Amino acid sequence: MKRIYMDNNATTAVRPEVLDAMLPFYREQFGNPSSVHWAGRAVSGAVEKAREQVAQLINCSPAEIVFVSCGSEGDNMALKGTVDALRDKGDHIITTTVEHPAVLETCKALEKQGVRVTYLPVDHNGMLNLAELEAAITDKTILISVMWANNETGNLYPIEEIGAIARKYKVRFHTDAVQAVGKVPVDVQKANVDLLVLSGHKLGAAKGVGAIYIRRGTRLTPFMHGGHQERGRRAGTHNVAGIVGLGVACELAGAHLEAEATRIRALRDRLEQGILERVPEIKLNGHPDPNLRLPNTLNVSFAYIEGESLLLNFDMKGIAASSGSACTSGSLEPSHVMGAMCVDVVLAHSSTRFSLGADNTEEDVDYVLEVLPPIVQRLREMSPLYNRAEPLSCKECQVIRKVH
Template sequence: MKPIYLDHAASTPVHPEVARVMYQMLLEQHGNASSVHTFGRAAKKIVSGARDTIAGFLGCAPDEWIFTSGGTESDNLALFGAAEASADKGKHIITTAAEHHAVLHTCSELEKQGYSVTYLPVDSTGRVSLSDVEAALREDTVLISVMYVNNEVGTVQPIEEIGRLAGELGILFHVDSVQALGALPLTLRELPVDYMSFAAHKINGPQGIGGLYVRRGAPLAARQHGGLQERGRRAGTESLAGTAGFAKAVELAAGGLGERQAHALELRNALLTELEHRIGREAYVLNGNPEHFVPGIVNLSFPGIRTDVMLMNLDMEGIAAASGSACTSGSLELSHVLQAMKLPEEVLYSAVRFSTGLGNTNEEIRLAAQKVETILKRLRK
């Protein structure tokens, strides 16, 4: 049986059209976009064109877009950059206990530098309450950071409501949108957000490149120093193949959003229906918010079967799934997101994330459900 990849929330296969664009860049372009000669100007045109394309599809101005090495750098640049630029106004930051470690570890580092961080709880579905955000506000609050879509359970946060609250009080607002791009409609100029983080490899683009949206007027202190690339906000020679590939991936993801959403929902429903038919609804628990979610991420617990045991057996059956964030699942640590949701122990210790995307079919989903049934029967004997 051909291996079945159900870990698209970790990383996605590169779209053939993206690969073709990148291959062309690698073969034909080698100039430095900071050089003034013909080769340099050609390189600059590629980077500028990619920036224009992404800005056009995401609804922002080209000068509000910064190319980075990925979502982690984008989160780091936003949090460190906004905090440092606003330190004279206050040193209090609000985030949630269910954020990606790229945000949580950055906040931890900021605490070492003298900042105060409030980690808000989430409910049993992984959603933060607007009233909790409001209650955590202080006179010295300068920044709020809440992810758009949780990478482990797919829960969508009330970003617009939080953003409006922050805007009314003059507080900066950062959103990790790594899992939202390609899953939800995004028009940045219409969102009450100051900073948004993105990564190309979550939307069938290349690994190693991402972006940070910075609203005009939002303060940002540079973290990487050297040249004057990205308008002095992020030094370093731009990746021609990376920027061009990212732009193509955004074009495909944004242009085909409706189709992507419908396909993801079809696969989600197929998985849940097939599992209910094969093992019974009482044999698994669906984790996440039943109303506010993206369909491409399905987090399921199989009480009585440890996560690592299930993942190992799935892998032996040719099914690639995960225990949560790709940045920690390699060590099979207990999910901090599910812990923040305060789930029962039998649910917490048996959770598996299935995430779908490009290339997945209904037949693959049926086969995956069949393998889950086989594994459960074998292990529960």
């Protein structure tokens, strides 16, 4: 059976060049980079090289990069570290309703400690109103946290404009760029970002490594206490092999960013157009302009069908896609992102994400286009909702096409 992986927003395969670079650090170069002897020195050079490679991809100085274990740790560190460091300045955070749980759940935990959080709503396309963001800023606002790209819809947020607003009001700006780094250009200077988080396993490096950019001079209380690694910013022995791999993955991403984005965008657009042409009664979730989404992401609802049954049927045909984010699948609740966009609950349940990656080809897309329509048709015929008299309606979304 064919195996087609279109769930790259959940995780990516480790790139062969990355694995090759990592392996020596599990074998002969096993030293601890904090050790002063030969074994440590050999390894600390490799960690510093990786720091330069990561810094180069997002246009900052290597000294502004701190290695962490994953995107979730970076987001926790950014939010909790800011609240603790800026307690004397204020107690208010502004974020959005469509953030990843790494940010949303951290905000909820902070609320329990008395922090006030404004969760900005989004429109039916999942986009923010920047006037509302600006209006939410008070003299107690210490942080704006808006993701660079949404993991479910692929929507890209206007980070440069938000950075300009943050600068105007002298409010610290954090962006969860876990889905953006390696897929679209990310420049922390242009965007006026103070804190940015990325995660290795989303861009062809291993799981268990990530990084946070901390603009020089940004006060941030450490989240992990212990040794003095990472200049006191993050305790814990380095995941050397993971860090080396992250460096290589960043270098590769930077070298091929434009070409790879163009290639993957063409595949995604072929998939999107193909589904629109072949399957009636669907709704595209996210911004209708594909250029305002990550080049690799397509999120579609197939009316009257449970996303999970669709995924199981895809799986039987060797296709890996996702309904909502991987972290929340297993829950029966529709995704909070679909909820924030006011997607009809029936459509939200059938929301399916295809996230393409380095290994996908035109043949993969054509295979999905071949097997998808009959699966959808079969599942609809089994659905009691499909046979009801009134066609499903969605007040404000134009994309759903009522055909039957």
